Amino acid sequence: MNDPDAFDIEAIDEVVHGRVRLGVMAYLSSVGAADFNELKARLQATDGNLSVHLRKLEDAGYVTVEKSFVGRKPRTTVSLSDSGRSAFLRYLDAMQKLVSGAG
Amino acid sequence: MNDPDAFDIEAIDEVVHGRVRLGVMAYLSSVGAADFNELKARLQATDGNLSVHLRKLEDAGYVTVEKSFVGRKPRTTVSLSDSGRSAFLRYLDAMQKLVSGAG
DNA sequence: GAACGCACTTTATATAGTAAAGCGCTTTAG
DNA sequence: CTAAAGCGCTTTACTATATAAAGTGCGTTC
Numbered sequence: 001m002n003d004p005d006a007f008d009i010e011a012i013d014e015v016v017h018g019r020v021r022l023g024v025m026a027y028l029s030s031v032g033a034a035d036f037n038e039l040k041a042r043l044q045a046t047d048g049n050l051s052v053h054l055r056k057l058e059d060a061g062y063v064t065v066e067k068s069f070v071g072r073k074p075r076t077t078v079s080l081s082d083s084g085r086s087a088f089l090r091y092l093d094a095m096q097k098l099v100s101g102a103g
Numbered sequence: 104m105n106d107p108d109a110f111d112i113e114a115i116d117e118v119v120h121g122r123v124r125l126g127v128m129a130y131l132s133s134v135g136a137a138d139f140n141e142l143k144a145r146l147q148a149t150d151g152n153l154s155v156h157l158r159k160l161e162d163a164g165y166v167t168v169e170k171s172f173v174g175r176k177p178r179t180t181v182s183l184s185d186s187g188r189s190a191f192l193r194y195l196d197a198m199q200k201l202v203s204g205a206g
Numbered sequence: 207g208a209a210c211g212c213a214c215t216t217t218a219t220a221t222a223g224t225a226a227a228g229c230g231c232t233t234t235a236g
Numbered sequence: 237c238t239a240a241a242g243c244g245c246t247t248t249a250c251t252a253t254a255t256a257a258a259g260t261g262c263g264t265t266c
Contacts, residue, residue: 018245036222049246051223069170072254073221074177121214139253152215154254175223176252 011094015060016087020045020053025080025088028063033079054078062087114197116190118163123148123156128183128191131166136182157181165190 016025023043028034034042040050054076057063062084066077080088119128126146131137137145143153157179160166165187169180183191 014244020245037220046247047222048224048248052245055223067172067175067222069177070221072170074172074223074253076222117213123214140251143252149216150253151217151255155214158254170253173252177222177254179253 011090011097013087013091013094015056015062016091018053018056020049021057022091024053024057024078025062025084025091028078028080029085029088033077035078036076039078057084060084060087114193114200116194116197118159118165119190119194121156121159123152124160125194127156127160127181128165128187128194131181131183132188132191136180138181139179142181160187163187163190 016022020043024039027039027042036050036054039045039054040047043050045053054063054065057078058065062081063078064081066079068075068077119125123146127142130142130145139153139157142148142157143150146153148156157166157168160181161168165184166181167184169182171178171180
């Protein structure tokens with residue numbers, strides 16, 4: 001019925017789990033890359049907040065951030081890295097186990 | 104005493120003559136290059152205003168504007184071009200004639 | 207002399223980012 | 237078990253430029 005080992009807290013990657021970061025990962029996992037504003041709109045996050053979360057994902061090596069100028073304005077593009085994709089899959093896997101185990 | 108030809112309005116380059124732009128040219132003529140904030144402080148100009156004037160100087164080919172990132176923030180560096188230096192010298196020359204002619 | 211045009215300034219908004227402050231939850235000390 | 241300490245997350249303020257729209261003042265034109 002209910003496997004007591006279904007919930008392995010170690011399997012829940014904290015970096016991926018944060019609400020905003022999870023949103024970033026989920027979105028990027030489907031579109032591959034997006035710019036700052038796109039993410040900001042999707043996630044209804046403030047500039048500062050998104051900026052901080054992107055940094056954490058970047059530090060973890062889950063996304064790569066590229067800066068460029070479009071005309072004279074700065075543009076930040078975020079893409080999911082291979083390692084990020086793996087981490088996200090592992091996370092989904094853990095969640096999968098959780099929901100099936102809890103069923 | 105007073106040379107009626109001393110004031111040759113054609114010699115007064117409008118692009119250089121604008122108050123803010125003259126300040127930019129004068130400052131750059133001594134330091135060569137400066138960034139946006141340095142100019143802004145010197146000239147007590149607002150961001151938008153300085154931005155517009157720099158654009159005019161750039162369009163005239165009197166300055167070159169380079170954008171880069173310092174860490175993750177954008178930086179705008181402005182330098183006087185050769186053509187800008189010449190224009191400034193011509194301007195000073197015209198002014199020189201003006202003041203001496205008016206003496 | 208009123209209307210128009212043009213340059214210049216101001217103000218609001220866009221694009222990101224850092225730093226500091228505030229909030230809530232958990233851990234730990236007592 | 238409660239008070240204090242530590243953490244992570246969000247909010248807010250301010251940094252760095254840029255564009256666009258609105259307001260201002262001055263000179264020209266009819």
